[in-house]
Amino acid sequence: MATNKHRVTTPLAGNRVEFIMVGTIRVSLNLKNFSLPFSTKRNSDTAKPKPASSFRVNQFDIFFNGKRYAPQEKNKEICIEGEKERMILRPGMVLLKKFLTHDEQGWLNAQGRDSNSNSYLSRRVEIVKICRELGLGPGGFYRPSYENGAKLRLHMMCLGLDWDPQTGKYGNKRLVDGSNPPSIPERFRKLVVKAIQEAQYLIRKECRVSYAERILPSMSPDICIVNFYNNYGRLGLHKDRDETPESIQKGLPVVSFSIGDSAEFIYGDHRDVDKAENAVLDSGDVVIFGGVSRLIFHGVSSIIPNSAPKKLLQDIMLSPGRLNLTFRQY
Incomplete structure (x- = not known):
C-alpha cells in the first residue's frame, strides 16, 4: 500500500x-x-540560595487575646510555706513544688514594689513578661522542625546560645534565619542558682550527707531553651546530651521551670513510655536533674487544659498552655 x-x-x-x-x-x-527568544532554564537553576539572614520566621506571642476558661478549682493557689513539697525523685533528681510562688524580698525590691504586698506570684509574672518581650524580638519564639521536616509540637526560643533541633548543635546564630539568641537575664540566673542550692539542702537533710554537691553539682547557666506548649503540645522521651563532654561528665544539672497549665512529665532509664515514671508539674514547679541522673530520658506526654492558677491569669494574660524554661551549662 x-x-x-x-x-x-x-x-x-x-x-x-x-x-x-x-x-x-x-x-x-x-x-x-x-x-x-526565551530562556529554558528553571528559576531553581539560576537563582542563588538566599542567605539565612534573608529568611523570616513567623513570630509567636505567648499572650492571649481571647477569653480563657476558669481554671480548675483543685489547682487553686495556696501560698503557705509549710505546704510546699520538696521531694527527691531519684539520686540527683529533685522536684521543688511551688518554688516560683514564694516571695523573695530582694526580687520584689529589685522590681520597685512594696515588700509587704501580697504578690507571691511576682516571680512568675515577671518571667512571663520577660519571655514575651524577648520572644517578640530577634531570635524570639518560632516553631522549629526536625531534619525530616516534621514540626515540633511547641514554639521555642533560645537564650545565651542557639540550639538547632535538626543538627543537635549549639551556635551563636540561629540557622533558620541568622538571628542572634538573646542573653539570659541575670535575674533568671539567680533563680537557677537558688533552686540548685535549695535542692542541695534537701539532699543534705534527707540523705544525711555533707557532700550534696557530689550528688547534685552546682552550675552557672549559659544556655536556656524556652518552650511554649499549647494544649496539644508534647515532647517525646529524649536525653539532653548536646552540651560539651565536660559538662555531661561532671553531671552539671538541667534546671526546668514550669509556668501556666500543668504538664504530665515522664522520665526513666529507657526510651519506653510504658516503663517511664511520671509526675505532674504544676505552675511554679522546678525539676532539677544532674549527677547520675543527668542523662535520664524525659519528656512531656500531655498538657492539662485550664489548670493554670487563677491568680496568675488575673495578673497576666498567658495563652492556654505551658511555658517551660530549661537551663543548662554548655
Whole structure:
C-alpha cells in the first residue's frame, strides 16, 4: 500500500527545519547555533540560595487575646510555706513544688514594689513578661522542625546560645534565619542558682550527707531553651546530651521551670513510655536533674487544659498552655 510522503525544508534563523510527512507529522530540528527568544532554564537553576539572614520566621506571642476558661478549682493557689513539697525523685533528681510562688524580698525590691504586698506570684509574672518581650524580638519564639521536616509540637526560643533541633548543635546564630539568641537575664540566673542550692539542702537533710554537691553539682547557666506548649503540645522521651563532654561528665544539672497549665512529665532509664515514671508539674514547679541522673530520658506526654492558677491569669494574660524554661551549662 502506497503512503504519501514528502519532505519540506525551510530556513529558520540560519538553521534548517525539516518536516517529513508520513500520514502524521514528525518534526526534526537541526538546532545548531539556534537560540530561542526565551530562556529554558528553571528559576531553581539560576537563582542563588538566599542567605539565612534573608529568611523570616513567623513570630509567636505567648499572650492571649481571647477569653480563657476558669481554671480548675483543685489547682487553686495556696501560698503557705509549710505546704510546699520538696521531694527527691531519684539520686540527683529533685522536684521543688511551688518554688516560683514564694516571695523573695530582694526580687520584689529589685522590681520597685512594696515588700509587704501580697504578690507571691511576682516571680512568675515577671518571667512571663520577660519571655514575651524577648520572644517578640530577634531570635524570639518560632516553631522549629526536625531534619525530616516534621514540626515540633511547641514554639521555642533560645537564650545565651542557639540550639538547632535538626543538627543537635549549639551556635551563636540561629540557622533558620541568622538571628542572634538573646542573653539570659541575670535575674533568671539567680533563680537557677537558688533552686540548685535549695535542692542541695534537701539532699543534705534527707540523705544525711555533707557532700550534696557530689550528688547534685552546682552550675552557672549559659544556655536556656524556652518552650511554649499549647494544649496539644508534647515532647517525646529524649536525653539532653548536646552540651560539651565536660559538662555531661561532671553531671552539671538541667534546671526546668514550669509556668501556666500543668504538664504530665515522664522520665526513666529507657526510651519506653510504658516503663517511664511520671509526675505532674504544676505552675511554679522546678525539676532539677544532674549527677547520675543527668542523662535520664524525659519528656512531656500531655498538657492539662485550664489548670493554670487563677491568680496568675488575673495578673497576666498567658495563652492556654505551658511555658517551660530549661537551663543548662554548655
